[in-house]
Amino acid sequence: MTFRPALALVAHDAKKDDMVAFARAHVDRLAGFDLYATGTTGARVSEACPRLPVTRLKSGPLGGDQQIGAMIAEGRLDGLVFFVDPLSPMPHDVDVKALTRLALVYDIPMALNRCTADMMIGSPRLGAAPRS
Template sequence: MTDHTPSAKTIALIAHDNRKVELLEWAEYNRDSLSRHHLIATGTTGTVLTHEVGLEVTRMNSGPLGGDLQIGAMVAEGTIDMLIFFWDPLEPQPHDPDVKALLRIATLRNIPAACNRATADFLISSPMATTEYQQSRQALPSQRDFPIQRAS
C-alpha cells in the first residue's frame, strides 16, 4: 500500500518526563521548521510546547492516561506522518506496554520515528520533511490472516 504524504506533515511529539527538557530544547531550535507542520502531542508535552515554544499543538491525553495509545491509533489509521518520541529507556513507566505498542505500530506502518535528538535532527532537516513523498506503508494484517488454532 502506498500513501501520498503531503509537504506539510502531521508530526507526533512525545517525551517522557526525564526527556521533556531535551525535547523542549530541540523544539525551540527547530521552531520554524515545526511551525510549518501539523503537530500532535501527548498532554503534558503538548502543554509545554505550546507555552514554552509557542507552537500550535493538538493535545491528546497524557501518556499514562492513554495518550500514547491515541497517537498509536492515529498511526494505525495513517494520519501520522512522523513520530518524534524522546522516551526514557532507563526509567520504567507505568504505561510501558503502550510505549512498546506505539513503537511497534510505527515500525509496521513505516512511519519515520526518532527516539533521540540526533535522529530527530536528521528527520526534521531532511528534504523529505517538506516535500511530497510517496510512502510505502505495510498493510496491517486482519484477524482472518491468522489461522485459528483450537485447543485439543
C-alpha cells in the same frame, strides 16, 4: 488545499526538557507541520514555543499514547518523535512498544532520541508527499 505534514511529539517526564529544547531549535521547521502531542509534552512545547500550534491529546498513561497509535494506524501521521527515558522504570512500557511497532508496521519515521530527531526533522523527505 495545501498539504501540511503531521508530526507527533511524545516525551517521558525526564525527557520533556529535551523535547522543549528540540522544539526551540527547530521552531521554523516545525511551524510547517500539524503538531500533535500528549498532554504535558504538548503543554510544555506550547509554553516554550507559542507560535507553534500544538493539538494536545490525553496524557500518555491516560490514553494519549493510544491516541497517537490510532493516528498512525489511520495514516494521519507522517512522523513520530518519542523521547524515551531508558533509565527510569516505565509503568507504561507496553505503550512504548505499541507505538514502536505501529511506526514500523506503517513505515513512518520515528526518532527515539534528540540526535535522531535532529536528523529526521532536517530531512527534506519528512512529510514531502501527502499521506495515502
